Structure formats: C-alpha cells, structure tokens
Amino acid sequence: RKEVEQDPGPFNVPEGATVAFNCTYSNSASQSFFWYRQDCRKEPKLLMSVYSSGNEDGRFTAQLNRASQYISLLIRDSKLSDSATYLCVVNLQGPGGFKTIFGAGTRLFVKA
Amino acid sequence: DAGVTQSPTHLIKTRGQHVTLRCSPISGHKSVSWYQQVLGQGPQFIFQYYEKEERGRGNFPDRFSARQFPNYSSELNVNALLLGDSALYLCASSLEDAIDTQYFGPGTRLTVL
Numbered sequence: 362r363k364e365v366e367q368d369p370g371p372f373n374v375p376e377g378a379t380v381a382f383n384c385t386y387s388n389s390a391s392q393s394f395f396w397y398r399q400d401c402r403k404e405p406k407l408l409m410s411v412y413s414s415g416n417e418d419g420r421f422t423a424q425l426n427r428a429s430q431y432i433s434l435l436i437r438d439s440k441l442s443d444s445a446t447y448l449c450v451v452n453l454q455g456p457g458g459f460k461t462i463f464g465a466g467t468r469l470f471v472k473a
Numbered sequence: 474d475a476g477v478t479q480s481p482t483h484l485i486k487t488r489g490q491h492v493t494l495r496c497s498p499i500s501g502h503k504s505v506s507w508y509q510q511v512l513g514q515g516p517q518f519i520f521q522y523y524e525k526e527e528r529g530r531g532n533f534p535d536r537f538s539a540r541q542f543p544n545y546s547s548e549l550n551v552n553a554l555l556l557g558d559s560a561l562y563l564c565a566s567s568l569e570d571a572i573d574t575q576y577f578g579p580g581t582r583l584t585v586l
Contacts, residue, residue: 365515393572404563404577405516448515452572459529461506461575463515 362387367449367464374471378439382467384432384449394425395450396434399466405448408434439471475500477566477578485584486554494549494581498566504528505547506575507539508563516563522547523569551583559585 397405508516518531522541565575
C-alpha cells in the first residue's frame with residue numbers, strides 16, 4: 362500500500378463545476394498536511410495547509426479527518442485556470458527522521 | 474523578496490559522471506529539502522537539512538548526498554549517474570523545521586545520456 366494515495370484521475374469538468382479530490386495516508390504519526398498544485402513542467406506551488414477544523418480560501422476548501430486518515434480538497438465554481446495537477450502532501454517525523462511524502466497527483470482539466 | 478533559486482536550470486550528463494546541483498533558500502529560511510520528480514509521478518523525498526544537519530533521508534542510494542552551508546544554501550551531489558537519474562530535481566525551503574510549509578524552487582532538469 363502506498364503511503365499517500367490520491368484519486369488517479371484525470372478529472373474532466375466544465376467551467377463552473379464543483380470538483381472534489383480525495384487523499385488517504387497510511388501513517389498515523391503524520392503531523393502536517395498540505396495541498397499543492399503543479400502546472401506542466403513547473404514546480405509545485407502551495408495551495409493550502411490542511412487542518413482538522415477545515416480551512417477555506419475563496420473557492421477552495423480543505424479538510425483533514427485524522428481518525429480516517431483522509432484529506433480532501435473541494436474546488437467550487439471551477440475556472441479554466443484551475444487546470445493543473447493537484448498534489449496531496451504529508452509530513453511526518455519518526456524514529457528514522459523526518460520525511461515528506463507526496464501523492465502521485467490528480468490531474469484536473471477544466472473545459473469551457 | 475527572491476524565492477527559492479536553483480542552478481543550473483538544465484543539465485545534460487552521461488552515465489557514470491558526477492553532478493552537483495545548487496539551491497538557495499528564501500531569505501530567513503533555515504531548512505532545505507531535496508526531491509526527485511520523474512514524469513507522471515509526485516516528487517520523491519531525498520533529503521532534508523535543518524541548521525546544517527541532516528534531519529531526514531528518503532529511500533535513495535548512497536550515490537546521493539547533500540550538505541547545507543552556514544548561509545543555509547545547499548548542494549545535492551549525485552555520483553555514478555545512471556539513466557534512471559534523469560528527472561526534475563526540486564529544492565524546497567521552509568522557515569524552521571520542514572514540518573512547516575515548504576516553498577519550491579523552479580527545479581533543475583537533469584538528463585543522463
């Protein structure tokens with residue numbers, strides 16, 4: 362089982378649609394959680410941190426469920442510019458040291 | 474303020490050669506992490522350094538090594554290059570420990586022939 366698993370995608374949605382991405386992680390010692398977006402051949406850019414209380418930034422809402430080891434990202438009113446790969450990221454500190462684990466990413470295509 | 478910078482942007486090497494990649498973190502950031510990203514996959518964690526000490530290491534062979542300098546910049550070294558080392562190498566910096574938010578540089582695209 363992969364340490365961080367995301368929906369394989371791709372997701373193809375029309376402009377204005379609501380789209381949800383899911384991510385699960387296997388290590389209960391994981392300490393911090395993030396969503397990044399990555400455009401083709403570019404570096405990942407931080408989208409938002411993820412907290413148990415949930416957080417919202419405009420059209421984007423992220424949620425963490427520690428009991429289920431599950432992270433989600435909701436995008437409302439999709440724009441063409443939202444087309445990108447969305448990466449789920451987990452940080453953990455264990456006996457072997459620190460580790461950051463990325464999911465494989467979910468590709469989103471928003472069409473007019 | 475300048476973001477994370479990396480050099481070179483592109484590099485072509487042949488099998489068996491050695492490569493050094495460089496990274497300068499955001500001013501004031503003390504932690505640097507290195508990642509390898511091959512096409513179609515998420516970045517894979519290689520190393521994390523904080524205050525010049527290695528704090529984490531991913532599942533990479535000993536051919537990969539890194540260090541962090543007193544000014545918090547960092548180098549990633551790869552010896553005895555293999556074709557499979559062809560990838561985008563990303564550096565990320567964070568303010569303190571890498572549990573914090575990480576900010577990525579544009580990457581170095583390495584091609585091994």
